Amino acid sequence: MEIVLVGLNHRTAPVEVREKVSFTAEQAQRAAEELRSRGILEETLVLSTCNRSEVYGVPPESSHECAPGLSTYLSEFHSVRADILSVSLYHHYDREAVRHLFRVAAGLDSMLLGEAEILGQVREAYRFAHEHGATGPVLNRLFQGALEVGKRVRTETELGTRPMSVASAGVKLAERIFGKLNERRALVLGAGTISEQVVSQLRDRGIAQLHVMNRSRDRADELAKQFSGKVVGWGEWGTALQSPDVVVSSVSADEPVLRRDIVERAMAARGNRALFLMDLGVPRNIDPSVAELYNVYVYNTDDLSEIVQQNRNARESEVPRAQGIVDEHVTKFLSWQASVELVGLVDALRVKMREERASFIRLRMEPMKHLTETDRAHVEKLMDEMLEKLLLEPAERLRGEKELRRKIQNVEALRDLFLSNREKP
Amino acid sequence: MNHLFPILTALAYLLSFSLYVRFLGTGKKLTGRLGTLLLGLGLIAHYFALLERSRGLHTVPYHDLYGSMSLFGWLLALTYLGLELYHRQQSVGAFVMPFILVFFLAAHLAPADRLSPPAAHGATFAFHVTLSILAYAAFALSFVLSVIFLGEERLLRSHKLGNMVWRLPPLELLERMSKSSVLVGLVSIAIGTALGFVWVDRLSSEYSFYDPKYVVTLLVLLLYVVYLRLAGTAAWRGARASRLCVFNFLIVVLSFTVVNLYLSQSHRYF
Numbered sequence: 001m002e003i004v005l006v007g008l009n010h011r012t013a014p015v016e017v018r019e020k021v022s023f024t025a026e027q028a029q030r031a032a033e034e035l036r037s038r039g040i041l042e043e044t045l046v047l048s049t050c051n052r053s054e055v056y057g058v059p060p061e062s063s064h065e066c067a068p069g070l071s072t073y074l075s076e077f078h079s080v081r082a083d084i085l086s087v088s089l090y091h092h093y094d095r096e097a098v099r100h101l102f103r104v105a106a107g108l109d110s111m112l113l114g115e116a117e118i119l120g121q122v123r124e125a126y127r128f129a130h131e132h133g134a135t136g137p138v139l140n141r142l143f144q145g146a147l148e149v150g151k152r153v154r155t156e157t158e159l160g161t162r163p164m165s166v167a168s169a170g171v172k173l174a175e176r177i178f179g180k181l182n183e184r185r186a187l188v189l190g191a192g193t194i195s196e197q198v199v200s201q202l203r204d205r206g207i208a209q210l211h212v213m214n215r216s217r218d219r220a221d222e223l224a225k226q227f228s229g230k231v232v233g234w235g236e237w238g239t240a241l242q243s244p245d246v247v248v249s250s251v252s253a254d255e256p257v258l259r260r261d262i263v264e265r266a267m268a269a270r271g272n273r274a275l276f277l278m279d280l281g282v283p284r285n286i287d288p289s290v291a292e293l294y295n296v297y298v299y300n301t302d303d304l305s306e307i308v309q310q311n312r313n314a315r316e317s318e319v320p321r322a323q324g325i326v327d328e329h330v331t332k333f334l335s336w337q338a339s340v341e342l343v344g345l346v347d348a349l350r351v352k353m354r355e356e357r358a359s360f361i362r363l364r365m366e367p368m369k370h371l372t373e374t375d376r377a378h379v380e381k382l383m384d385e386m387l388e389k390l391l392l393e394p395a396e397r398l399r400g401e402k403e404l405r406r407k408i409q410n411v412e413a414l415r416d417l418f419l420s421n422r423e424k425p
Numbered sequence: 426m427n428h429l430f431p432i433l434t435a436l437a438y439l440l441s442f443s444l445y446v447r448f449l450g451t452g453k454k455l456t457g458r459l460g461t462l463l464l465g466l467g468l469i470a471h472y473f474a475l476l477e478r479s480r481g482l483h484t485v486p487y488h489d490l491y492g493s494m495s496l497f498g499w500l501l502a503l504t505y506l507g508l509e510l511y512h513r514q515q516s517v518g519a520f521v522m523p524f525i526l527v528f529f530l531a532a533h534l535a536p537a538d539r540l541s542p543p544a545a546h547g548a549t550f551a552f553h554v555t556l557s558i559l560a561y562a563a564f565a566l567s568f569v570l571s572v573i574f575l576g577e578e579r580l581l582r583s584h585k586l587g588n589m590v591w592r593l594p595p596l597e598l599l600e601r602m603s604k605s606s607v608l609v610g611l612v613s614i615a616i617g618t619a620l621g622f623v624w625v626d627r628l629s630s631e632y633s634f635y636d637p638k639y640v641v642t643l644l645v646l647l648l649y650v651v652y653l654r655l656a657g658t659a660a661w662r663g664a665r666a667s668r669l670c671v672f673n674f675l676i677v678v679l680s681f682t683v684v685n686l687y688l689s690q691s692h693r694y695f
Binding site: 155156158161162172173175176177178179268271272273274291294295297299303306307310314 | 450451452453577581582584586588590591593594595596597598658659660662663664665
C-alpha cells in the first residue's frame, strides 16, 4: 500500500521539456491503463497542467522498486530521451508523495504562489481518473484529502485572496470603489497587450460596456471586436470620458495624453461621479496632477506593482499557516494508511498463529499418548483463547488509538518481524 | 431580577462581533452569515432583557438613562440588521457591533435602582420617545458608515492600502448604506417630532413650545435633509457628503447631551 510519485514541474524542467511530457485527457487515460496492465502500478492518476506533469500511483510491490520502471515508461510514452528526462524528473515516496500532492493542491508548489486554478485541475484529474476506474481506495482517499487541503487553505488563509498581477490588482481596486463591476463601463486607451490583459479581467467581472480608443483604428477595431466593445475616435474626450467608471490607459506617448483640464471638464460633465484611472503607460499617460481632482482615483504602473509586491509578501507570510494545514492532513492520511495496514497485519498474524498453533500441537502432543481426545480438544481451546487474547487486545487498541497508530511508523518492519519466513539469525 | 436574557444577549452580541471581525479578515461567507444569525438571536434576547428590566423596575425602558441606552443599542442593532439584509453587506458589522455592545453592557451592568413609576404620558409620548431614539440610532449608524467611507477613501487616495482595505465594503455601497440609514433616521425623527408637538399641544398648559431642544431637533432634521439633498449632487457626492454626515452627527450628540442636560426644560430626564 505504498505510494509513488514521478513527475516534473516548472522548477525542475524548462518549458521545452514540460510541453513534451504533458498529457492530454486521452493520453492520461491510455497511460493509466498501460501502467496497470503492465503491472507497474495498481492504482494510477495523471495530473497534467501547463506547469507540471505528475503520475501518482500505488505499486504492487515496493514503491522504490517501481520508480525506475515508471521513469522509463514516461520516457517511452512521450518519446523523450531518458537522459534528458531523468535530470528533470523527481521521485517521491509515501509521506513525501502525500506531502507533495497536498502542497500542490494548496497552491504552495505553484509558479504563482497560492493560485486558485490548480485546485480545479487536481479536482478534474481526480474526477477523470476515478470515472475511468484508474484509482482505488488509496488514491481515492489521497485525492479527497488533497481537495480538502486545497479548500481549507483557500478559506482559512489569505494565500489566494489578493491580486498578484498588475491587471488584477487594478480591477480589484476598481471593485473597492464601485463594488460589482457588472453594471459599470470602461474605456481602454491604447490597444496593446497590457490593455488586453486588463480588458480580459474586466470582461471576466462582467463589465457592462467597453469602449476602446486607439490611435490606430484597425487595432482598436480588433480589440473591440475581440471583447464585444465599441470604438471611440482618438481624442474625442468629451464623449469618451462622460460615461466610463474605469479608464485603462497604456498608450505609447512621450507626453501625458490625459491632461488635467481634460479630466476636469469630464468630471464636471459627469457630475463628479467617481472615476478610476489605471495608468499602465511608461512614460505615464495621465498627468499626475489629475490625482488631485475630487473623486478621481489614479493608479500608475508603479503603484499597482507595489500593491502586487505587498500582496506577494502578504501571501508569503501566510505560507506557514497553509503549511500547517498541509502537515495536519499528511498526518491524518498517514494515520489512516497505517490503520488500514495494521489491521491487515493483525489479520495476517492471526492466520499465521493458527497455523503455528496447529503445527505446534501436532508435533508436541503426538508423543503424549495418555491424553484423551477431550483433553486434546481442551488444550487446543485454551491455546486458541491465549492467542486471541494476545492478538485481539492489541488489534482493538490499534483500531481505537490514533496516537498509537501514529507511533508505529513502519508497518513493513512489523510485517517483516512477525511474518517473515526467513530463519532467525 | 433574572439575568438569563442579559447574559444571552451579551454572549450573542460578543459572538456576533467576533464572527464579523473574522469575516472581515477571511471573507468567509459562512462566518458572515453566522455573525448575522447571532446578531438576530441577540436582538431577540435583548428584547426580552429590555422587557424584563422594565417589568422589574415597573417602568418604561426610556425612563432612566440606562434603559434609554439599552433601547438605543437595541434600535441600533435592529437598524443595522435591516440595512445589512437590504444591502447584503456584512463587512460593516465589525465596526457597528462595538457600539451596540457598549450601550448594552453599560446599561445592563449598571445597578438597577428602583425608580419612581413613569407618569402616564400615553401612547403618543411613548411613540415620540421611541421614534426619536430610533432616529438617533440610525444617525449613529450613518456616522459609522461615513467614518468608514472617509477612512477607506483616504487609504485609496494615498495608495496606502494595508490589509483591511480589501475587506471593506466598496465606497459607493457605503454611501448608499449611509443614505439609507439617514433616510430611516429622518422619517423617524420627523414622525417622532410631530408626535412630540401633538403631545405638547395637548398639554400646552404644562409645557412651553419655546424650548431650545425643539430648535436643535429641527436643525438636525434640516441638516440631514440637506445631507440627503447634497449627497447626490456633483459638488458634494463622495467624501464631502460623508464629512457633512459626520458633522451632523456631532450636532445630534450635542442635542442629546448638552442641550438635554443644560438647556432644555422638557427633555431633562436623567
